[in-house]
Amino acid sequence: MMKRPPPGGLFLEGRSSWVYRLCMADSGPSLPVESRTKLSWFLSGAALTGSIPALILMTAHVGFAGFASENGLPMIQAAFMVAAIWALPANIVLIGAIAGDYSIVAAAIAVGLSSIRLMPMVAAFVPEIRGPNTRRISLLLLSHFIAITAWVIGMERLKNVPAEMRVVFFAGIGITLTTANTLVVALVYLLSASFPPLVFACLFFLTPMYFLASLWGSARDRSIHVAMVSGLILFPAIHAVAPAYDLLLTGAIGGLVTMAYVRWSKGRAAT
Amino acid sequence: MTWHSLTTWWWPYLFILLAGWLPTDIWRFLGVLIGGRVSEDSEALVAVRAVATALVAGVIAQLVLYPSGALAESALSLRLAAAAAGFCGYLYLGRRVIVGVLIGEAILVAGLLL
Known part of the structure; x- marks a missing residue:
């Protein structure tokens, strides 16, 4: 039977799902959704x-x-x-x-x-x-x-x-x-x-x-983790070659690497 | 025209607006226009999100590898060790951001004091 992978990705697999739900529970607003005014939501954000x-x-x-x-x-x-x-x-x-x-x-x-x-x-x-x-x-x-x-x-x-x-x-x-x-x-x-x-x-x-910890935690599928790791590795390499465009190229090449991964994992899931 | 060209009171503010606000917010506005055209679960959105995430990761790497100010005087190996230990602490000690931050900072302080 296929189990849906937990949204936490790579390192969360194998942990029981209630742990995950417990972690998520304190991040959401607790009042009933329908009864809240715009001001109340603004203040929750504030x-x-x-x-x-x-x-x-x-x-x-x-x-x-x-x-x-x-x-x-x-x-x-x-x-x-x-x-x-x-x-x-x-x-x-x-x-x-x-x-x-x-x-x-x-x-x-x-x-x-x-x-x-x-x-x-x-x-x-x-x-x-x-x-x-x-x-x-x-x-x-x-x-x-x-x-x-x-x-x-x-x-x-x-x-x-x-x-x-x-x-x-x-x-x-x-x-x-x-x-x-x-x-x-x-x-x-x-x-x-x-x-x-x-x-x-x-x-x-x-x-x-x-940022290191929270960016990893905010990912909802593995493509974000791939993008993050490629960005971390690519940046120093690109900085050594083209320091003026290091961030731009990191974004562009990191994005390409991630899309290649997404295609590859889709292709693997299809066969 | 540089920061020091004019001595009127408003010049620094105009300089900040033209050389700071404009070239920053223009990208945000373009982002809104582009983001309005991609649909929720399209491949284009996955790609945009991947580029954005890789960029943020690049900023993280920049802040650790090539920091400015007081952090620039610390050893690169110390910063790398502190960041790696903090991130591992985050991953394996219950995935709490604060745990990762505290471990990283503790190692940095220990390294700077020793």
């Missing part, structure tokens, strides 16, 4: 600002505020940057461009290259968040709040939210998370908080460590 991934993102912004002030950026401009761009790698690239006295066009190109990854991320996110009556303009406005953390949280949680409530739920996550981190940056400036290098090293390490 409440995720207190979740571990959101707290990790805030510590990353503490690190960013330190980096920005080291480079002589005033508080208001650093906070404005976080709210207007809302992508930490792009912020860091822009500060590098400012420090290197790049022209505005060269700075825009450098930032644009670091932000291309948002296009496939948002494209993959749209089917997750779209409800039956979602207007394109709400998606365009909300897309500003999609960056890695909100993307990973959304991919994990949106499937447990009724389709017509997903937009408000994500608005709750995105708007609150962006506002909170803008305030965190301002606060670090106001307190002129400085930490020993060891603390900054730990703060900078939190983000990749968190």
